[in-house]
Every structure is written in structure tokens, then in C-alpha cells.
Amino acid sequence: MIKLIMCLHRRADITREAFQDYWQNSHGPFFMKNAAVMRTQKYVQSHTLSSPLNESMRQSRSMAEEFDGVAEVWFESENDLMEAMGSTEMAELGPKLIEDENNFIDHSRSCAFLVEEIEF
Template sequence: MIKLIMCLKRREDISREEFQSYWRDKHGPFFMENAHVMGSKKYVQSHTLSSPLNDGMRASRGMQDAYDGVAEVWFESEEQLMAAMGSSEMAELGPKLVADENNFIDHSKSSAFIVEEVEF
């Protein structure tokens, strides 16, 4: 299994609460309705908490501001993900997916990458 990680920053014109509400209540269901097109096996949203613990960790290490959330999407393999991304169904879905993301994500401040988990 491989995993797509997306570290997300919200658009500047919306609050973290609005970002998380849209992501959870609109984008999440939209994504899950179309997960089969992408070959996704699992989808998890991690919503950043407004917490003094986060502020303390960031300050103690000189880190950047927190992301507003992290999305994790699991796939069987890189080859299967690439095959799904090259399908005609994905060619139709892709622009709709990005358009929906544009409702709440600032892509220029976000990041996405493929990982392989290593458990200890």
C-alpha cells in the first residue's frame, strides 16, 4: 500500500472552522462518492485543533504555522494509482475535484506527496 498525504492550508478569506466544515461536510462526501474512480482504498481527514499545545510545540522548535488539516488517501500500489489517474473517468473527475478543492484550499500554501508507511 502507498499513501497520498496532503498538508492543507485554507484560503485566506475563510476561517479554520469554515474550512474544516466545508472539508468534512461537502468535500469529504464528494470525495467518497468518487473514491472508486481514483482507486482509493481509505480516506482520512485530520483536522488541526486550535490548542495551546500546538502553539507551544511550534514555538519551542521554531516551526512554521500549522497546516489547517492533513488528508491521507490509501492506494494498493503506485502502479494502480497511476492507472486510475490515467483513466477516462479520472480525466472527467479531475477538474471537478480541483474545482471543489478550490472552494476551501489554498493550493499555493499546501503540499502533497506519496509516501510508504514504515511501522515500528
């Protein structure tokens, strides 16, 4: 298994609450409706809490601001993901997925990368 991690910042013109509401109640169902096309094995949204502890941790370590949320998407393998991305179905879905993401994500301040989990 591999996992795609997306660390997300919301668009500047929406609140964190609006970002999380859209992500959970609109984008999430849209994503899951199309999960088979992407060969997604599992999809998890982690919504950042509005907590003073986040600011305390950031300041105590001189860290950058927190993300508004993190998406985790599991795939069977990197090769399986590549095959899915090269499919005709994904060619049709890709622009729709990005269009939907543009409703709430600031892509210029967000990032995405593949990882392999190592448990201890």
C-alpha cells in the same frame, strides 16, 4: 499499499472552522462518492485542533505555522494510482475535484506527496 499525504492550508478568506466544516461535510462526501474512480482504498481527514499546545510546540522548536489539516489517501500501489489517474473517468473527475478543492484549500501554501508507511 502507498499513501498520498496532503498537508492543507485554508484559503485566507475563510476561517479554520469554515474550512473544516466544508472539508468534512461537502468535500469528504464528494470525494468518497468518487473514491472508486480514483481506486481509493481509504480516506482520512485529520483536522488541526485550535489548541494553545500547537503554538507552544511551534515556538519551542522554531517551526513554521501548522497546517489546517492533513488528508491521507491510501492506494493499492503506485502503479494502480497511475492507472486510475490515466483513466477516462479520472479525466472527467479531475477538474471537478480541483474545482471543489478551490472552495476551501490554498493550493499555493499546501503540499502533497506519496509515502510508504513503515511501522515500528
